[in-house]
Amino acid sequence: MDRVAIVTGGTRGIGEAISLALKELGCKVAANYAGNDEKARAFTDRTGIDAFRWDVGDHQACLDGCAAVAEKLGPVDIVVNNAGITRDGVLAKMNFDDWNEVMRINLGGCFNMAKATFGGMRERNWGRIVNIGSINGQAGQYGQVNYAAAKSGIHGFTKALAQEGAKFGVTVNAIAPGYIDTDMVAAVPAQVLEKIVAKIPVGRLGQAEEIARGVAFLCSEEAGFVTGSTMSINGGQHMY
Ligand code: CAA
Numbered sequence: 001m002d003r004v005a006i007v008t009g010g011t012r013g014i015g016e017a018i019s020l021a022l023k024e025l026g027c028k029v030a031a032n033y034a035g036n037d038e039k040a041r042a043f044t045d046r047t048g049i050d051a052f053r054w055d056v057g058d059h060q061a062c063l064d065g066c067a068a069v070a071e072k073l074g075p076v077d078i079v080v081n082n083a084g085i086t087r088d089g090v091l092a093k094m095n096f097d098d099w100n101e102v103m104r105i106n107l108g109g110c111f112n113m114a115k116a117t118f119g120g121m122r123e124r125n126w127g128r129i130v131n132i133g134s135i136n137g138q139a140g141q142y143g144q145v146n147y148a149a150a151k152s153g154i155h156g157f158t159k160a161l162a163q164e165g166a167k168f169g170v171t172v173n174a175i176a177p178g179y180i181d182t183d184m185v186a187a188v189p190a191q192v193l194e195k196i197v198a199k200i201p202v203g204r205l206g207q208a209e210e211i212a213r214g215v216a217f218l219c220s221e222e223a224g225f226v227t228g229s230t231m232s233i234n235g236g237q238h239m240y
Helices: 013-025 037-047 059-073 096-124 135-139 145-168 190-198 208-219
Strands: 004-007 028-033 050-053 078-081 127-132 170-177 230-233
Touching: 004 013, 004 059, 013 028, 013 037, 013 078, 013 208, 028 037, 028 059, 037 050, 050 059, 059 096, 078 096, 078 208, 096 127, 096 145, 096 170, 127 145, 127 208, 135 145, 135 170, 135 230, 145 170, 170 208, 208 230
Parallel strands: 004 028, 004 078, 028 050, 078 127, 127 170, 170 230
Antiparallel strands: none
């Protein structure tokens, strides 16, 4: 599959697994990252995948970053909006910055990346956008009004943009991961996480590669009839 793909937050965690899965499909992959140059360099050394630094919450930075990728690798056919942060806390303790940063990066990032790439996909009559939502955007989660709102927004964004892309061969889908064995989940207090894992019917955390396989399918040539859908990959924790 000779396509150019950008994976936001693509150098670590679920993003790294997605970058690798798309490379395995034959794509030329650009892995975006926000700040950790050292980890990004180590990622490139390990995988041979180019890493590009910009903040997905910054509109102009996305336009410039996507242009830089296109200049180096060619027109962008696939975007995986994976970059995301948590700023967990109950509403009483959450400040406006905690709310705003999560909305700016997790949801705003999807808009910014689509603005930078959707037009070109439409003109070339082929494109794939996969947005990484969350079980917590579907079901809500104590201590996450910001994150749950942003991830829920991603699911609405996906269905709306899918309708705009359909007649141009551009599919837009979401994946809603459950609790995956990453740094983000490792930051949940151990006694809280233990209770969450006890509610996962499969009986364990997911692996990043289990999300990446879903993304690879949605990006494939064969998935052209799948659009506006949400694939839940959560070990049966939330069936909906
Ligand atoms: N339901 C009901 N009550 C809960 C609860 C829950 N799920 N979690 C905590 N509480 C209660 C506690 O029992 C406690 O009650 P009491 O005061 O009566 O004893 C009260 O809330 C305060 O709990 P904490 O001591 O934990 O409060 P805190 O202010 O120190 O921390 C928190 C609150 C930050 C929300 C913490 O509980 C937490 O980090 N929870 C995990 C949130 C979570 O799951 N985040 C997911 C991150 S990973 C991710 O987001 C990836 C993805 O997409 C899945």
